[in-house]
Amino acid sequence: MSRQPAVTRSGSPAVTIALGLWLAATALSQHPVRAFDGVRANLRRLGLLVPDWRFFAPEPGRWDDHVMVRTLAEDGTATPWRSVDTFEPRRWRHAVYFPANRTEKALADTVSVLMERLSANDGDIADLLEYRLLRGFVEGRLRAHHRATNLPTGFQFLVLRDAGYDEGGELTLRLVSRFEPLNGG
């Protein structure tokens, strides 16, 4: 049997203060207007994590961002756009175990930060970390698709926002990449 916590030693003020600070910082970082996230931002710079409890609020995400790609063959012909999404249909086991969801979330995080960085427009898009990661992700999917043989000359990708299962919803083109060359390596 595991032992009960001993009661003979006095508590540490450091533990109470550390946890008190964490709880207070959390409480002060839940303003419904996210611009009031100064406490969280300052602590994050110090490497400290303050949870954000405002799930799906104030406005929930009601759209999907899809990444699509088309390739360019050596004869100059381009293929139609096709999706490189990772969305997986829901299964019962996802209530406990859902590894593919990590990739879905990573893709959504990357696109979201990339769009923020683009509005800042403080340099060449190709230098942005998120652009390079997204470009690499698309390239990886292409390489897997072509199995390293007959690789196309290059590719172009885009980010399209739609209303998910609601096929009558509005489509918004959020980003069209430049032509990206693909070498054999």
Added chain:
Amino acid sequence: MPPGMQRLLHAATEVATIGRGWLTARPAVTRRWALLSTERVGAVSAVVSSIEYLRGASQLGRFQLNDRDVVAGRRPRTWQSRLIDVVSAPGSYRMLHVSRLGSGVLLLVPAGGRLRALASGHLALTSYAIYRAEPRGLDGADEVALMVQSASCLGRARGSRSDADAALWFLAGQSALSYFSSGVAKLVGPTWTRGEALAGVLRTHAHGHEVGWRFLRDRPWLNRLATRAVVAGELLVPLLLVRGRFARIYVLVANLFHTVNGFLMGLGRFTIAFGGLYPAILYVSSPNDGTRSRDLPGTAAAIASLAVAGSVAGAVVRDRWLRTGIVPAARFTAPSGDELAYHVFSPTDGASDRPVVVIEAGLAATAAHVRPLGRALASRGLTAVAHHRAGYPPVRAGAAAADFGMMHRNLADLANHAAAGRPVVLVGHSLGGPLALMAAPRVDGLLGVVVLDPSHLEHRHRLVTETQLSSRALGLTEVTLRCGLGSALQAPWEFSLADTATRREMLAAYRHPATWQTLRAELAAYLDARDPGGSRAEPMLVVTSGGTAAVDPPQLEADARLAGTARHLVVDGCSHLSMLWAESAVTRIADAIVAAIEQRSATSTDESRAQMAAAP
């Protein structure tokens, strides 16, 4: 009633009575049980997530979204980044997850207190390492797991009763805070209050469920009911903890909520992770045996109060400095009765007959925002005048903010006053764009209008629907600032590009409630403004920032349409705001304005000559 049915009814009544009694009885949970259960749920979270990572969820490899080689090249070379590089190397990262499985199993079986503290500490540290190594792909459940593991370690490490109590109070507080904060934040979102949010979320592939979405879509009344029930539930559930009697109901309701979300939204990780907070809820709701410490809630409240007091003191200092510490502007009383303020940037060797450039800033912007552009124009031999609209501190509010027509008439009157008979060029940024175009017909000696990333009357409702400028968010911002909590308000990142004095002035105004009061009034006036149609001027130059061009194609198209045959310049390397003070952008814009003025002046001279030549 047949005897069989009577017995059944009796049994059902008994079960209901027992169930109600159990649900409404205060839980009787020991510290030991609570801490053990917390540790075990934290361990299950870690085990499941590490299995996910080991089975392909990791994104650190080549061509993946946390590609270690791509990311490593971007990190500043500190000891922390070197540590992350070591942790995220293929062999060590696999070992990290395997070791987490070991710690998880250790916490699930009986083991000694010190060992348990070490295992929880290991899980907390490795959870943090994962967060640093591959942040893309993590979610709120991972944050909860990290908190549970950290608190378990701290509560167990010294074998102290009060440390354990502090950890359990901390987790219970986070649990109550999580639902309440989420509910409050949803009250600001129109989609939630209109009762449309649930179907909206469920229609997505990312967090939705096709069958669930179709079911709610076809029953709008149920969508409204369920959406509002979620908000009400999140707001009210923490109240169940007030007297401790309903803690079991709290746990049941919260667990049901997360389980449904797990199935419908694919958020099963949340069901497990939030389960780590329930033992603490039951413990702090149990009767106190006289040994339970309450230091943690008091400490957290004291720290939060100190932070609020510091913020209020900061607000007082900023307000005083705005009123007394900055260079006073020139003043002019407009025919409307409003007192207008402006700053003049004079050239050292400008010819006295050169045009005066009057600059009108956008929403929530003062003369300080356009100071770099004013200086750049002055250095090119032009007199620049920056309008500091009434209502933005330290200038007291006038009547114009509530009437868009009066706003642009004030601008025209100010231009006529400041130019004193010289030719005038109006420059408007953002909301200042339509103001300048509508003021132009009333300006004497107008040479032309320049607009920078202008708002377009025909698109003005996008300001509300596509940005955070919803009336509730703005009202709440103003109220929060009136409470003195402006220190938490983050300024747009572009402020960091301005020089120190300008940045301080902009920041102080940005965190002042009067700025947001004026912004709300001006925005409402703009949304109600009548489109003057043909009585607007045509611009002689339209400038779009590269950032706007990149993310807002409809705005770029509208700018091009507005320019017509005039020059349309896209300035790369700046955003909607930084185009006003990023050095390279200001240089390009000032040069373009000077070129447009010279071209317009030359055209005017040619036309005058032609008219004179044609005269009999």
